[in-house]
Amino acid sequence: MRKSILGLSAPILACALAAAVSAPAFAQDEPTPELTVTGNAAVVTDYRFRGISQTDKRFALQGGITVTHASGFYVSVWGSSIDDYVYNGGDQELDLIAGYSKTVGAATFDAGVLYYYYPGTGGINSDFFEPYASVKGTFGPATAKLSAAYAPKQAAIGLGSQIPGGGPKEDNLYVAGDLSASIPNTPLGVSAHLGHSFGPSYLTIGKEYTDWNVGATYTWSHLTFGVSYVDTDKSLYSPSGRNISKAGVVGSITASF
Template sequence: MRQVFVLSAAAALTVAMAAAPALAADVPAPAEPAAPAAPTQFDIAFGVKYTSNYGFRGISQSNGFGVAQGYAEAQFFDNFFYVNGFVSKVDLPTRATAETDVGVGIRPKLGPLTFDLGFIQYGYPGERRFMDPYNPVEYVTPAGAFYGPAILSPRNSEFGEVHASVSAAFNGLTVGAGVYHSWDFLGLGAPATYYNGTVKYTLPAEFLNGMKGNFYASGELGYFQLGTTAARLGAVKLKSYTTWNIGAGYTYENLTVDLRYVDTDLSKKDCFLNSGDPAGFLNGGKSNWCSAAFVATVSLDFTLSGLQQALAR
């Protein structure tokens, strides 16, 4: 599951400029404003990254270890319509070989606001049903009753999610808010809705004293409202929780280095309830997957149009 990884365009704020008439003959007329860039009817954004701990809404999806990730996105009509894909190594109870996501959506603009309305399908190829071998339960069939491992996950954890978000940029400050809803989270039969707010500030160039690149600070506050699993999985009420992260980063051309503090308000027992961390079966039902963590990420991001411009120089 993407950590807050739904690909979105930064909101653009256009300032109209009008040239005032000269008040004296020795006062030069203002320069004409630069012509706006021509809309790009088609582009491709893609990149790779390595993160020291892949988390989804505050919960580790990599058992606290580093993983490699990649993405690609086709953008049409000046990034109004997009189709994207994301892949990441994961370490989950169902032993999926990877996480593979596919998304589609639109990014309409209204004045200083940019909206992102879309759908994501989360996939986990190669997974197997997760069972508890330490606490067998009784199963009753027409042929008779028998005891076996408790089934803790569905056969298939794939799920879909719709989302809507909005962002706006003001002189280096970008603020946003979003809502994400799944009617069958992780195939558990439980509804799930995530609400979040984000903020990012990029330092002005004059603060860098001639240094190339950009420094930024950003943060997110989110609330994940979770429902009850299907009866076949025990009708378990999952624990809703709050998550947050704050960090800073440096971007130079295509390279970004990001350092971030991530945390949730889940207890270790509630974390085990939500995550199914296998370690919890051996330590009294506790998990560290939702605990505070410092995460370092190095990423390389490109666009097809950017590469074409670089080759044309």
Template sequence: MTAPRIATLALSALTLGMLQTASAESPHSFSANIGAVSNYMWRGVSQTQDGPAVQGGLDYSHASGFYAGTWASNIDLNNEGASQEVIIPLDPATGLPATDANGNWIGYTGGSSNPNSPTYELDLYTGFGGKINDDLKWDLNAIYYAYPDGRDSNFAEIGGKLTYKWLTAGLAYTVYGENDEGLYDNGDLYYFGALDFSLPYEFAFNVHGGYYSFTNSNGDSYGNWGATVSRAIGDYGTVSFNYDQNGGNDSVYETDPIFWAGWKKTF
């Protein structure tokens, strides 16, 4: 091997090493995730009327602790069910469906064709987190829950949590809501806590609970609790088996135990 060839190989190796070092030291990180669940449960309430959902998101994080991302899922919030009768009177002046001052159709009584009920959720979030020591971590965040094809449904929260070893506690405060004098409006608070443990054979176990305090309650505030067993299965993502239950007014919420399964893969 000639000296120029040796020098070229050495320079190439040095350049490659420098590129790998620069890449490894990049403070930026990007990831994507996709998943599927047999029931989209959120804070003890099904968002799909006990039906399945396909979900996914994109995330960015910085070495400083800053992060931001977006996440989406199909939903079905028609608690009345699809068998109810739909009555939509026509405006005699225009021949079109009659609407109120806010543009909502008048006379709707229930059913899956409700034009004001969203069919998907799109979340936007950002936050900043770090650790005080190896055992104590903190996180501050803000999230905007958007329902683009719904009406008067969007709301936003700010929140925070502390994690000490296997114990997490936090709260979320609603700072903006379009559902005036209803649920998910300004001033709502959700308190939550969780315990996370490692199990043999690379299984993980989580127990969690929370309490939702609505400003405009009318008896709708509730507590919820549940548990999850999960396991990573290599390149195939993570599978989970879950239990959730709602302790609220049984005339408002489904209070029977709910068991559901989930799968998620991060790229």
């Protein structure tokens, strides 16, 4: 599922501001690009979606690209390898995203639609869409964010979604709060997350559950090394017998460009 976009670390941001101040006057008159393209590629020790492993607690390869217009509109594609128990033998997840982001003072508002696509699922109705909205505020080196994502009733997230012909349609609501901060004058960052899923649907463990994590990052040039502790308040087992919602430590290496 959609991952957080890496931002500038405090030292890089400071260098950028210093360069802007010391640059020749004619450089400041250059127009802002209409389109900005950013991307990332990552290796993670476990792909956790809202606290639940999508890879049977094994490694995953991930990557994405985002095109942003100067107006605030953006489109994005993100993908990850997954285990075949997620959706009827499929081994890949692709997220197609379109949204709009606007910053007003210290607050940034964001809203859009995310479409989850699972190729190779043998004709099972596995794809679904999920509108989302968030607001975040920056306070010095810290950022606080509140978000919500609601998937309206769809067969793909019904409890019978992996049965040929499907079953009753279900909906799902996910709300979350995130805190992150860069440690001034260092390449280090810390983060914390708390989320709650309301169901019942294929996306929840029973009717509802809570997930949380805490983490730290180290940024060097275009690489970010991360480690986080992830947990939920429920148990869910994969066909291999692993508890894929149990607490675990997840490591990652991400290259941004």
